[in-house]
Amino acid sequence: LKTEIVPVDTLIYSAQKMVRDQLKAKDQNLTIEIDELFEVEVDPDRFRQIILNLLTNAIHYTPAGGHITVVARRRKSDWQLIIGDSGIGIPESDLPRIFERFYRVDKARARNSGGTGLGLAIVKHLVEVHHGKIQVESKVGEGTSFILTFPLSPSD
Numbered sequence: 328l329k330t331e332i333v334p335v336d337t338l339i340y341s342a343q344k345m346v347r348d349q350l351k352a353k354d355q356n357l358t359i360e361i362d363e364l365f366e367v368e369v370d371p372d373r374f375r376q377i378i379l380n381l382l383t384n385a386i387h388y389t390p391a392g393g394h395i396t397v398v399a400r401r402r403k404s405d406w407q408l409i410i411g412d413s414g415i416g417i418p419e420s421d422l423p424r425i426f427e428r429f430y431r432v433d434k435a436r437a438r439n440s441g442g443t444g445l446g447l448a449i450v451k452h453l454v455e456v457h458h459g460k461i462q463v464e465s466k467v468g469e470g471t472s473f474i475l476t477f478p479l480s481p482s483d
């Protein structure tokens with residue numbers, strides 16, 4: 328990892344730029360919530376990939392007109408990034424498997440719009456190389472949130 332100390336918002340804004348056209352095409356809005364700005368130690372290119380994969384999923388699995396939220400917050404000894412959507416959700420029985428390579432929920436539902444099922448496996452790997460963990464909460468028909476937790480000083 329080529330880590331650098333960067334303000335957390337620059338990571339989020341640069342990923343947001345990359346999905347601007349996709350958001351516009353689906354008439355979705357993206358809200359970014361950062362109460363208090365802080366710096367994080369990450370590999371910026373790889374970290375942007377994490378956010379991008381999660382945002383791409385949020386856009387893809389949320390109907391037109393839906394809503395996507397990105398929250399970054401610092402806690403005592405860690406920080407969190409939460410990417411939430413108002414989309415189709417993931418059935419509870421599928422949740423344990425979505426980080427597996429090539430796993431996709433309901434092949435029929437999974438549209439022909441060709442994903443491969445690798446995005447979340449890559450995200451999980453990149454989160455782990457940043458010494459973080461990833462959790463998911465979801466309700467079918469209501470939406471999904473991915474909660475990422477990282478140490479504030481990963482090199483300790």
Ligand code: ATP
Pocket residue numbers: 384385388389412414415416417425430431432433437441442443444445446447448471
């Ligand atoms: P790829 O990312 O490789 O193009 P993919 O999006 O299908 O393909 P993943 O990103 O690994 O693959 O996601 C795995 C599966 O988890 C998806 O096929 C989808 O069924 C489900 N999923 C992922 N993110 C969401 C989300 N935000 N809302 C609802 N379902 C999701």
Ligand code: MG
Pocket residue numbers: 380383384442445446447
């Ligand atoms: Mg994906």
